Amino acid sequence: MSTIAPTHMKSGRPPIIPKDFNSQQAETIRLFPLSNYTFGVKETQPEEDPSVLARLKRLEEHYEKFGMRRTCEGILVCHEKNHPHILMLQIANAFFKLPGDYLRPEDDEIGGFKARLDERLAPVGRIGEGEEAGDWEVGDCLAQWWRPNFETFAYPFCPPHVTRPKECKKMYFIHLPKAKVLSVPKNMKLLAVPLFELYDNVARYGPQLSAIPHLLSRYNFEYVNEDGEAVAQTPGAGEDIKMKILAGGDEEMKEGNGTH
Template sequence: MSTVSQTALQSSYPPILPNSFNANQPQTIRLYPLSNYTFGTKETQPEEDPSVIARLNRLQEHYAQHGMRRTPGDYLRPEDEEVSGFKARLNERLAPIGSQFSSDRHEGEWQIADTLAQWWRPNFETFMYPYIPAHCTRPKECKKLYMIQLPRSKVLSVPKNMKLLAVPLFELYDNTQRYGPQLSAIPHLLSRYNFEFVDETGNVVAVTPGGGPMAGADFALTTQILAGGENGVKQEGDGVKHEGGGVKQEGDGDVKVEDEA
């Protein structure tokens, strides 16, 4: 198994492929390079709650008027439909202002994919559970984590008083002390997916285990010999021959060292 895609593999020793281990896999998620996205800023969006106590008080007022609050990352208005309301909140936070980025290249739609997790707040307090406790018949809030598939390219504008951070999974993993139980669980939730990483030209350059190279596929192999010599590298047949430097690789990938004396 290799995490390098077939088209990007640069080795004379391809991995030994085990029997298929890809049964009942979910969809494969394609990830695009950071250079496909444009980042800007827009006007400040002041926080609605100056403190945790103020946020819990507002939650209590919301519950008294509208019942359980629905929170897909950012809370929905009572009249909003779930998916369209969430897209509206994403645009409110991250969409650019005005029509300067109205070309098709930047108008990719948010793709709201699977629900990864649901957290429940049984009372007007900060702690939430990834299940509804047995004693709770009227939870005060349900917070959902969604998989959001970014389009191939997009313009993202961040309010001046906020930051858009890309946090690597290895930093989130098992780090409840810093990120809390909800965010630190994200690596577990994402482990069910396979990912394809593409370059700027759209070629798949890496995959996560689970997708893997297909058995029997033809590998386009190139090898660069970094031994000494001045006559360069010449490719012959299915191997690479380096003339003048004492290293010769031919046939099935065996490497021979030749004495020029």
């Protein structure tokens, strides 16, 4: 990848360039700007379970019929001011989650995962013209979380005494194209959350989502503008960045109130 001269550095003293430090490096990921994407809303998708206890009861019923539940979620990344942002759903102004869901028992892993992404984010009606069903580029599996029992606790490893975990959740990197139309159910919000907001923020986002910056640290990023021209690379420009509400939440999208 060609070196891009940073435009924000004003020091007259040139930096000392160390020897190459990219051995065994994962592929460099090209990120497109948030402004390249179009966001809309679609019909409400009510939550299946009215409470945590009901959700765990449904997990137990699933396990009795079909065995371990398989869940897939997508880490969708774009950039704003040359800093990675994660597209994330917010439910009831409190609960955050990644797009995706549990697979149906008969589903293949990737095909079923794409179908669940469509349910959450695929556009409908005129806004979706030209979009193909399941048109998602699923990349690396970045994490596996295991639920040993019918309870809320999940771990990034399978405990050694557990031979029959009740659920395995995988998190996949989703390569976003240069432009795409996305629609969120109107009872949810679609947010663009900067990595630094997630990092070490277990209190707000929980252990799984707050670990995403660690999961993405294996990659270098190349940031491109709306015309597809590379304008920066890791590290970013360090400008003032905030979370953005992109769509949904039964609210009108207005300029100047943090929405896009």
